[in-house]
Amino acid sequence: MPISILPPRRAHTSKVAEFSRSSYDDDRSAAEEGEADVDMEGDIPMSGALQRNKRGGRTSIVTPGEVVTDDPQWMRGHGTYLAVAEEGEEVGTRIVATVAGTVTKVNKLLSVKPLRARYTPDIGDLVVGRIMEVQSKRWKVDINSTQTAHLLLSSINLPGGILRKRTSTDELQIRTFFSEGDLLVAEVQSLFQDGAASLHTRSLKYGKLRNGYFVKVDAKGIQRSKSHVLTLATANGGGEVDVILGVNGYVWIAKKTSLSDGKKDGKEVSITRLEEEASEAIYSSVNEFIAPATRREIARVGNCVRALVRHDVRVDEEMLNAVYEAAVEESMEERGDADESLDGDGGRRCVEKALGLDLFSGEFKDK
Amino acid sequence: MAPSTLTTLISPAELSYLRSSLALVPPIRPDARTPTQFRPLVAEIDILPSTNGSARMVWGDGGECVVGIKAEVEPTEPTSYGKRRNWVEVGVEVQGQRDDDPLGVFLGMTVGESLLTPTSTLTERLVITPKFHWKLYIDILLITPPLSHPATLLSLSTNLALRSTRIPRLISESDEDPIFDDDWDASIPLYSITSQLPPITLLVVSVEERNIFFDPTREELSVGDCVLAISLASSPAHDAPKVIGVRTLESGTGGIAADAKDGVVAASIGGVKRRVIKRIIKESLSVGKEVFESLQGVVDAN
Amino acid sequence: MTDRRRINGPSEGTTPPVFASAVVTKPTPTRAPDSLRKIFLKTSLTPPATGSAFLELPSPAPYPNSSTLKITASVYGPRPLPSSAAFSPHARLTAELKFAPFSTPHKRRGYVRDAVERDLSVQLQNALVKSIKTGAYPKSGIDVFITVLDCEGGLDGDDDEGVEVGLMGVLAGAITCASAAVADAGIECVDLVSGGVAALVKRPQNSDAMDTDGMNAPMLVLDPSPADGYQILSAAVVGYMAGREEVTLLWTKGSVGILDGEEDELDLLMDGAIMTATAVRLVLNEAVKERMLLGLARSKGKLKEDGGGDVAMSS
Numbered sequence: 001m002p003i004s005i006l007p008p009r010r011a012h013t014s015k016v017a018e019f020s021r022s023s024y025d026d027d028r029s030a031a032e033e034g035e036a037d038v039d040m041e042g043d044i045p046m047s048g049a050l051q052r053n054k055r056g057g058r059t060s061i062v063t064p065g066e067v068v069t070d071d072p073q074w075m076r077g078h079g080t081y082l083a084v085a086e087e088g089e090e091v092g093t094r095i096v097a098t099v100a101g102t103v104t105k106v107n108k109l110l111s112v113k114p115l116r117a118r119y120t121p122d123i124g125d126l127v128v129g130r131i132m133e134v135q136s137k138r139w140k141v142d143i144n145s146t147q148t149a150h151l152l153l154s155s156i157n158l159p160g161g162i163l164r165k166r167t168s169t170d171e172l173q174i175r176t177f178f179s180e181g182d183l184l185v186a187e188v189q190s191l192f193q194d195g196a197a198s199l200h201t202r203s204l205k206y207g208k209l210r211n212g213y214f215v216k217v218d219a220k221g222i223q224r225s226k227s228h229v230l231t232l233a234t235a236n237g238g239g240e241v242d243v244i245l246g247v248n249g250y251v252w253i254a255k256k257t258s259l260s261d262g263k264k265d266g267k268e269v270s271i272t273r274l275e276e277e278a279s280e281a282i283y284s285s286v287n288e289f290i291a292p293a294t295r296r297e298i299a300r301v302g303n304c305v306r307a308l309v310r311h312d313v314r315v316d317e318e319m320l321n322a323v324y325e326a327a328v329e330e331s332m333e334e335r336g337d338a339d340e341s342l343d344g345d346g347g348r349r350c351v352e353k354a355l356g357l358d359l360f361s362g363e364f365k366d367k
Numbered sequence: 368m369a370p371s372t373l374t375t376l377i378s379p380a381e382l383s384y385l386r387s388s389l390a391l392v393p394p395i396r397p398d399a400r401t402p403t404q405f406r407p408l409v410a411e412i413d414i415l416p417s418t419n420g421s422a423r424m425v426w427g428d429g430g431e432c433v434v435g436i437k438a439e440v441e442p443t444e445p446t447s448y449g450k451r452r453n454w455v456e457v458g459v460e461v462q463g464q465r466d467d468d469p470l471g472v473f474l475g476m477t478v479g480e481s482l483l484t485p486t487s488t489l490t491e492r493l494v495i496t497p498k499f500h501w502k503l504y505i506d507i508l509l510i511t512p513p514l515s516h517p518a519t520l521l522s523l524s525t526n527l528a529l530r531s532t533r534i535p536r537l538i539s540e541s542d543e544d545p546i547f548d549d550d551w552d553a554s555i556p557l558y559s560i561t562s563q564l565p566p567i568t569l570l571v572v573s574v575e576e577r578n579i580f581f582d583p584t585r586e587e588l589s590v591g592d593c594v595l596a597i598s599l600a601s602s603p604a605h606d607a608p609k610v611i612g613v614r615t616l617e618s619g620t621g622g623i624a625a626d627a628k629d630g631v632v633a634a635s636i637g638g639v640k641r642r643v644i645k646r647i648i649k650e651s652l653s654v655g656k657e658v659f660e661s662l663q664g665v666v667d668a669n
Numbered sequence: 670m671t672d673r674r675r676i677n678g679p680s681e682g683t684t685p686p687v688f689a690s691a692v693v694t695k696p697t698p699t700r701a702p703d704s705l706r707k708i709f710l711k712t713s714l715t716p717p718a719t720g721s722a723f724l725e726l727p728s729p730a731p732y733p734n735s736s737t738l739k740i741t742a743s744v745y746g747p748r749p750l751p752s753s754a755a756f757s758p759h760a761r762l763t764a765e766l767k768f769a770p771f772s773t774p775h776k777r778r779g780y781v782r783d784a785v786e787r788d789l790s791v792q793l794q795n796a797l798v799k800s801i802k803t804g805a806y807p808k809s810g811i812d813v814f815i816t817v818l819d820c821e822g823g824l825d826g827d828d829d830e831g832v833e834v835g836l837m838g839v840l841a842g843a844i845t846c847a848s849a850a851v852a853d854a855g856i857e858c859v860d861l862v863s864g865g866v867a868a869l870v871k872r873p874q875n876s877d878a879m880d881t882d883g884m885n886a887p888m889l890v891l892d893p894s895p896a897d898g899y900q901i902l903s904a905a906v907v908g909y910m911a912g913r914e915e916v917t918l919l920w921t922k923g924s925v926g927i928l929d930g931e932e933d934e935l936d937l938l939m940d941g942a943i944m945t946a947t948a949v950r951l952v953l954n955e956a957v958k959e960r961m962l963l964g965l966a967r968s969k970g971k972l973k974e975d976g977g978g979d980v981a982m983s984s
Contacts, residue, residue, distance in 0.1 A: 003405040003654075003661045007668065008425070130376055134756060142376075180756055181376040210380035213397050285379040287387070292395060295388050299399040306398075340399035343427060344407040472784045473791060484924050600924065610935055613905075613921040615795050637859055638799050638908075638915030641943060645936055 077111025119219040121197035128246035155200035212254025219249035221309035238297030307347030322354035420532025434528035481598040522568035563602040594618040599655040710956035712853040718743035720854025724846040739818040742850035746811035759803035764794040796908030796918035837906040860910035865946030870899035909946035
């Protein structure tokens with residue numbers, strides 16, 4: 001049946017949020033493995049085995065206006081403010097939350113991380129962005145954040161390494177690099193005063209994106225981690241597929257090419273030779289030939305990423321590989337109602353298989 | 368969430384990849400659906416107690432649409448200027464857009480047009496007495512417009528809402544002013560089992576000669592050669608639905624140069640051969656039949 | 670307070686007299702079902718515009734002063750987009766169709782744009798944009814303005830059961846007229862789009878020929894006019910590029926099914942409309958060439974007077 005109309009899912013009755021639940025671990029802390037914390041939209045309490053909280057103790061959920069602590073030893077971080085001093089106090093020590101989220105404590109820093117929020121750029125983040133506007137010496141890039149980021153002409157690799165007078169570029173020439181609508185992968189170099197990010201692509205592994213497919217997911221599904229450029233070895237003769245997970249929720253899935261490695265002849269390119277090694281090809285919009293088998297696998301990987309985020313599982317290399325394998329197995333089984341798009345039940349099954357547990361009840365399944 | 372202009376930007380490399388994927392035989396859609404597969408939908412009817420009929424539908428990409436139908440008694444104008452066409456008024460509101468936005472206008476007209484074809488008996492059922500008739504107000508609210516074109520979502524929601532519409536039962540004589548039964552349980556459904564069902568509109572995209580896709584995403588719409596909105600009506604007596612209207616929609620405005628430069632795929636220029644259109648319409652008949660069956664399932668379940 | 674200085678008209682305004690129509694029955698069609706009306710099409714009539722055209726279709730009814738279809742088209746462009754507009758690598762085509770307030774016979778239309786005009790404008794744009802090489806004109810805009818001076822017989826079908834074919838006729842005429850204007854403006858196109866309408870009507874009772882299909886089978890009529898007096902079951906308008914044999918616009922109304930036999934009613938309608946559009950295309954070509962030839966002949970004549978130049982043209 002090509003069309004399936006389902007009745008709406010019952011809204012879960014929410015139990016009072018005193019249940020502690022594991023938060024998304026902040027990857028800035030050391031020795032972090034990609035553990036999936038499953039958080040359903042309902043408030044179903046999870047079995048104790050899932051509550052892996054390394055730092056011990058319970059983390060709680062706070063709402064705006066709630067006092068988190070009044071212990072003076074804590075420094076306040078994002079998502080909080082210092083309450084005004086009351087009578088009898090010299091200086092206010094009460095830390096009050098400004099967003100609804102989980103309390104995270106890193107050393108002496110106390111911050112409240114909202115459950116869902118727009119991506120806020122941080123220096124060093126790898127992001128995928130789309131050019132929105134072309135101005136005389138820079139581009140404005142959409143990175144799914146509160147503000148558009150800027151990409152200065154001086155922050156990109158100019159092909160051929162010719163020393164150019166950057167002051168006298170006219171509109172047409174600047175569009176030969178990036179034009180409106182182009183997708184690129186870049187790193188956040190710095191932040192402006194108002195919080196807008198400034199990007200740079202000064203490495204061969206950054207730059208214009210081609211040979212693939214763009215997926216947009218919720219930014220909370222992609223956490224900062226060591227590596228954001230994954231390579232999957234795909235089944236069914238698809239070859240190798242690169243997955244670029246932008247921290248801002250933009251994901252690029254493409255066929256692996258020699259250029260995307262950032263290496264030339266298998267060796268890293270040193271920064272002094274960057275301008276000479278970068279050629280015209282890095283700004284070309286022409287795709288290579290991509291075999292149908294690879295396209296199919298690219299579509300499958302895209303569906304896996306979407307399915308993971310839909311079921312509130314963080315996307316990282318281990319999980320993605322596991323869900324992908326589950327998806328390949330599902331399609332091999334040749335069920336009558338094969339749903340390759342993983343939108344409905346099919347996606348849930350794959351995610352469950354990968355996690356090894358039942359998403360609704362939170363119990364482990366026998367593998 | 369108003370549709371933002373950001374969603375209309377797409378890079379030449381992406382378009383080229385999409386187009387070449389969709390032009391393959393067999394085609395590969397970016398989300399691996401089959402060409403006739405729809406994204407999962409959620410639907411419910413009879414949700415607004417103050418209306419004569421209502422429905423709500425949530426589309427695969429999050430678009431949500433609520434339709435409410437109210438009926439009011441109106442005196443029938445004796446002259447020929449009182450066209451029966453005016454007995455049904457369709458209003459479409461897309462949150463975040465102006466009232467006279469072309470999209471809203473187009474959608475309203477498509478829905479209105481398809482309801483008032485010569486063969487639909489709807490206006491006859493709206494007659495109360497020779498002097499009075501029901502005026503049907505169909506108000507469509509697109510709460511979150513879907514990222515793709517909302518025509519199908521609207522028409523399916525309207526179809527469900529119409530099928531859940533009930534009209535109060537008349538208890539007065541035909542030459543008096545109309546008086547109705549207060550008991551809502553005695554009300555008559557507007558669409559009975561034997562009457563022709565309200566129509567639906569399907570969006571179809573074609574790429575190259577042979578590939579035809581249903582429920583297209585926004586990107587698929589922008590690389591297609593031809594985008595048609597096909598309105599279908601079905602009646603329980605017939606097997607296959609009938610085509611009651613075809614409209615051409617904008618396509619291929621992906622923002623890339625019309626000339627092929629450096630291998631970047633050219634924007635579609637030129638039209639489509641007539642045999643492609645004929646093939647599209649034939650395919651939509653069979654898909655339309657399944658859609659009607661599926662909708663029937665929703666109505667039966669309630 | 671009455672104004673005694675002037676002789677005023679009645680304060681409420683007057684309505685024009687409405688004469689009781691002597692003809693009670695609907696007019697019977699006098700044309701053959703597949704005959705097309707003669708089109709009058711002329712270009713370059715509006716000097717300020719880059720390109721312009723005027724189209725007129727006679728009404729089939731033999732009454733004097735019967736309304737005809739009159740459409741003018743003006744094309745401006747390609748002209749630069751305002752600097753505030755976003756960069757666009759191809760020309761931006763906008764089409765606007767307006768009915769003059771006096772164009773409908775019964776009721777005066779206001780100046781306010783309503784849904785019908787908006788809808789027709791969008792359809793016209795869809796029909797034209799596929800034929801113009803917009804990629805050759807980056808950062809520019811092409812504006813097409815269509816004014817309907819007279820739409821024969823009104824837009825709403827008199828008969829509630831009939832499909833409003835007047836509107837489709839207007840669209841078909843507008844497409845043809847706009848194409849002529851675009852060609853007159855010298856804008857690069859891959860082909861010219863012409864508009865054609867066809868309808869399936871109820872076979873009239875007094876038809877001479879008893880067809881083998883039986884009396885109930887609908888009849889195909891090309892280039893129908895609201896004044897013809899048919900009872901229209903379904904109709905289609907196409908925008909057709911006859912050179913490339915491609916359809917850029919298809920708009921149908923009315924229920925179509927499968928006729929007895931293998932013929933699909935929709936196929937019949939579409940083929941009929943395409944046939945009409947192909948015939949219209951010949952007129953379109955002639956009209957576009959006419960102005961060129963006139964200009965050529967004049968310059969040729971002028972050159973001869975001046976003692977000849979080095980322009981050698983074949984007649």
